[in-house]
Amino acid sequence: MYRRIPLIVCFIFGAFMLIQFFVPHRVSTEFYEMTLEWAQIIYAFALLVGALMLMKHHAVNATRKSSDDRPFSIIVIAGIATMCIAGLIWGHGEGTVFNWFFQNVQAPMQSTMFSLLAFFVASAAFRGFRARNTQAIFLLIAATIVMLGRVPIGELISPVIPQVADWILNVPSMAARRGIYIGIALGSIATSLRVILGIERTYLGGS
Amino acid sequence: MTDKVLYIHKPFLILLILTLIPFSAQAAIDTYDTPNDGGNSITVTWGGEVIAQSRDKFTSLDIQRQKVAESAGWETAAVLPVTDSVFVDDSVKDNIPYKYRIVFSAPEGEALIFESEPVKSSPQFFNTKRLNVLIGVIICCVILFYYIYESRKGKKFYLRPIGGLQAIDDAVGRATEMGKPILYSAGRGKMQRVATIASMNVLSSVATKTAEYNTPLIFPNSEPVVAAVAQEVVYEAYLKAGHPDRYNPDDVFYLTDSQFGYAAAVDGIMVRRKPATNLFIGTFEAESLILAETGNSIGAIQIAGTDSTIQLAFFIVACDYFLIGEEYFAASGYLSKDPMVLGSLKGQDWLKIIVGGAIILGAVLETAGIGFFSKLFGIG
Numbered sequence: 238m239y240r241r242i243p244l245i246v247c248f249i250f251g252a253f254m255l256i257q258f259f260v261p262h263r264v265s266t267e268f269y270e271m272t273l274e275w276a277q278i279i280y281a282f283a284l285l286v287g288a289l290m291l292m293k294h295h296a297v298n299a300t301r302k303s304s305d306d307r308p309f310s311i312i313v314i315a316g317i318a319t320m321c322i323a324g325l326i327w328g329h330g331e332g333t334v335f336n337w338f339f340q341n342v343q344a345p346m347q348s349t350m351f352s353l354l355a356f357f358v359a360s361a362a363f364r365g366f367r368a369r370n371t372q373a374i375f376l377l378i379a380a381t382i383v384m385l386g387r388v389p390i391g392e393l394i395s396p397v398i399p400q401v402a403d404w405i406l407n408v409p410s411m412a413a414r415r416g417i418y419i420g421i422a423l424g425s426i427a428t429s430l431r432v433i434l435g436i437e438r439t440y441l442g443g444s
Numbered sequence: 445m446t447d448k449v450l451y452i453h454k455p456f457l458i459l460l461i462l463t464l465i466p467f468s469a470q471a472a473i474d475t476y477d478t479p480n481d482g483g484n485s486i487t488v489t490w491g492g493e494v495i496a497q498s499r500d501k502f503t504s505l506d507i508q509r510q511k512v513a514e515s516a517g518w519e520t521a522a523v524l525p526v527t528d529s530v531f532v533d534d535s536v537k538d539n540i541p542y543k544y545r546i547v548f549s550a551p552e553g554e555a556l557i558f559e560s561e562p563v564k565s566s567p568q569f570f571n572t573k574r575l576n577v578l579i580g581v582i583i584c585c586v587i588l589f590y591y592i593y594e595s596r597k598g599k600k601f602y603l604r605p606i607g608g609l610q611a612i613d614d615a616v617g618r619a620t621e622m623g624k625p626i627l628y629s630a631g632r633g634k635m636q637r638v639a640t641i642a643s644m645n646v647l648s649s650v651a652t653k654t655a656e657y658n659t660p661l662i663f664p665n666s667e668p669v670v671a672a673v674a675q676e677v678v679y680e681a682y683l684k685a686g687h688p689d690r691y692n693p694d695d696v697f698y699l700t701d702s703q704f705g706y707a708a709a710v711d712g713i714m715v716r717r718k719p720a721t722n723l724f725i726g727t728f729e730a731e732s733l734i735l736a737e738t739g740n741s742i743g744a745i746q747i748a749g750t751d752s753t754i755q756l757a758f759f760i761v762a763c764d765y766f767l768i769g770e771e772y773f774a775a776s777g778y779l780s781k782d783p784m785v786l787g788s789l790k791g792q793d794w795l796k797i798i799v800g801g802a803i804i805l806g807a808v809l810e811t812a813g814i815g816f817f818s819k820l821f822g823i824g
Contacts, residue, residue, distance in 0.1 A: 255581070259574050262567045263482040276636070280669060287668025287698035294697040305716050308542035343702075350704035354730060357737040414753055417769040421751050423795050424773025425638040426584050427788045432641055436592065436784045437776060439645045440635075440673055 244435040251433035292317070379405050475544050476564040480574075480824060483538045483567030483627045490546050490558065498556055501528050502548035507531050512541040512562045512820045536565050556744065573824020583798070588791035595787025602788060608747050608765040612723075615745050616653045619720035625660035625695075626650070627719040629710060629735065631750065632703060633727030635669040638773075639751040643726040644677050645776035646749070650723060651681030655690055663696040664713060666706040671698040677812075707731035711738045724748040724763070725772070728755045736762035770796075 250272065257265045291313075298310035323334040330336065368374045385391035386402020431437035459765065472492040478485035488507060505526045508518040521533050526548060536542055541562040548556040595601060619626045628647060633640040647663070654661040661678065667673035675696045683690040699709045711734065714722070722739040724732070732748075732755040739746045740762050748759035749767030759766050767775060770792060777785030802821075809817045 259571055259578055260569055261482045261571045262569050263484075266482050283668040283672060285668075287665075287671055290668070290671060290698045291700075294694055297694055309712065321502055343705075346708070347702065347704040350708050350734065351730070353734060357733045361733060361737055361758060361761040417753050417756070419796065419799055420769025420771075421749055421753070421773070423584075423792050423799070424642075424770040425751070426795075427588055427792045428638050428642055428773050428776070430585065430588055431785060432638075435789070436782075437641070437645065439648045439677060439776065439780075440641050443677070 240438070240441055243441055244438065248433055248435065251429070255433070468743055473544070473546060473558045473560045475542075475560040477563065477565050478532060479569055480571040483565055484534060485537055486533045486536050486542060486544070486563055486565050488533065488544050488546070488560065489529060491529050493582045494556075495529075495548075495558075498548060501552050501554070502526050502556065504549045506547040506549070507533070508545050508546075508547060509533065509536075512543055518545065538565050538567065540564065571824065573734050573822075576820055577823060584795060587794050587798075588788050591787040591791035591794075592784050593787075595783040595790075596646075598783075599787075601783075601786045601790045603774070603778055603789060606767065606771050606773065606774065606778055608749060608767040609775055611745075611747055611765045612650060612779070613653065615721040615723070615747060616657060616659060618745055619654075620657040620659045622720045624720035625662050625717055626654055626721045626723065627710075627714060627717075627739075627744070628661060628663045628723045628725070630665065630667075630670055630674070630726035631724065631728040631752075632666045632701075632706065632731070633670070634667055635673055637727055637751075639727045639733065640667075640670060642773050642776060643749075644673060646723075646725050646779065647674060648677050649775075649779035650682045651678040652685045655682040655685035655687045658687070658690055660692070661695060662700045662713060662717065662719065664702075664706070664710050665697065666699060666701050668701075671696065685695075703729060703731055706736075707734045714738050714742055714744070718742050719744050722746045723757065724750070726750065726777075728752050728759075733758040733762060739763075 253268070253272075257269045282401045283401055295310035297314045298306045299314055301307060304310070320335060320338060323338060327333045347412065362380070366373070366377045366380055368377050381403045382398060385394065386399040391402070392400040428437065432440070454479045456721050460561065473488070473490040475486055478487045503526065505524045505528065506525060507522040509521045510516060510518050510707050511628040521535070521544070522531055524531060533542075533544075540677055541564050543560055543562050545557055545559040555725065557711070564729065591601075616626060628650060630643040630647070635641075638657055651661055653659075665674060675693055678696050679688070679691050679693070682688050700706055713719075714735075719739075719742075722735075722744045724735060724739075725748070728735075728750050729752065732750070732752070735747060736759055746763035747767075750756060750759065751771040751772060756766065757770065766786050774789050774792075776782075806818050806821075809815070
């Protein structure tokens with residue numbers, strides 16, 4: 238029984254979401270908007286559960302002297318405590334301590350992580366473009382043309398290069414991407430139907 | 445706007461009354477309930493030779509409406525450029541008759557007025573512009589149900605070998621031999637995404653194997669709902685494998701919903717704990733390459749599957765195996781060998797053939813200048 242109720246709820250809401258796409262009546266749209274609000278409420282509670290999960294995980298690590306993660310867990314707990322105290326005492330608007338920490342600690346750290354992407358792209362490109370076989374040679378040539386076609390120097394070398402780059406992106410590359418999109422769309426439809434009908438029930442924990 | 449007064453100079457008034465009747469006959473003002481909507485909307489269109497010829501003379505166009513039943517005065521619904529020819533009034537009430545008139549006016553006071561028949565607004569129960577989608581959904585359902593039914597009857601279906609999924613067994617075995625953990629990431633997709641649900645199916649199979657081999661499975665999450673579901677999925681898998689004692693709830697945990705915060709944390713876990721195998725199965729964004737390249741640098745065997753086509757290119761370069769397109773959604777049936785799921789995969793193949801046929805037919809007809817076929821696929 239404890240598994241049948243979630244399956245029934247899933248079927249009702251899954252079928253409703255499918256039907257409401259075709260029904261413009263306001264009863265349908267209002268119920269749809271209400272379910273989205275319910276999802277937001279569930280998410281808010283889940284966020285609380287997530288925060289508790291995070292604290293528990295790091296509290297366990299921080300108290301274990303043998304754990305390699307101990308210093309990092311202490312930093313996480315200290316960071317959470319600092320932000321909570323700053324937010325609760327001075328608020329979280331413009332010019333507050335909370336905002337200062339966010340702008341001067343968290344935002345630069347996120348930017349740092351994002352900027353690492355440039356180096357990772359370079360190292361991945363170096364590995365990916367090695368001309369090991371015929372297919373890799375084609376990949377290398379196509380990539381070189383597209384890269385040159387996207388920067389001003391490509392047009393300086395020859396005005397044909399940007400046109401060829403656009404053709405590669407809009408014709409063969411697009412054809413491959415659309416093939417993948419169709420596969421993903423059909424896979425999504427089949428998976429959704431399996432979930433709605435209760436054939437696929439692993440997400441409930443076990444089959 | 446409602447108290448705006450329309451001035452009509454007296455000398456022109458008689459002329460205006462005299463000219464209204466023939467103008468009304470030659471000009472078309474049409475009002476109708478806006479189709480395929482949730483109600484509270486009337487569409488007004490106008491055109492015709494007289495209006496077309498008069499547009500140069502007038503500088504202002506007022507759309508006015510009146511509730512017929514109350515015999516109330518005219519209120520201005522909108523002021524539009526004189527070149528416009530359609531107005532959708534979204535501020536009406538359902539089942540109340542309204543009359544509309546369009547008033548073209550010039551600075552000197554000259555005006556042209558056209559009045560409509562009464563019209564009511566009402567909500568619709570079916571969006572006819574989406575009929576083609578409904579037919580498509582019905583075709584999909586019929587084919588999928590047929591093959592699910594066939595598989596329930598015991599018919600066996602062949603599933604081609606999928607390298608990325610075959611490698612999961614080897615990857616788990618490798619981690620066990622090396623005495624290192626397996627890291628699983630479902631990316632940043634929310635639980636309601638089909639890709640995340642598919643990821644949970646793969647997670648269940650992986651967790652069953654790690655339970656059997658007693659290999660630690662680390663699953664950091666960026667979504668609290670996914671974390672809660674994943675804990676349940678992993679626990680059930682360990683229970684099914686007969687080793688619930690080996691399940692460690694602290695290994696399936698929530699990190700942060702910050703994109704690069706999540707990437708930094710997972711990178712840190714990889715560098716410190718050096719997993720033998722990384723599984724990136726889910727929805728990924730810009731963090732995909734940061735994760736995959738860090739995994740590559742620690743020498744982990746990496747298997748990726750995602751519905752994000754842009755990130756697929758990064759995974760192809762940085763991972764050892766990857767699941768492309770429908771392979772990702774086939775993983776559940778492939779790993780569980782559930783005949784009902786396998787039946788639906790066969791149905792997917794037939795749908796792909798139908799879509800492929802429609803694309804070829806559409807390309808041929810469009811090339812031949814026949815456009816009706818591609819128009820069948822437009823969505824309103």
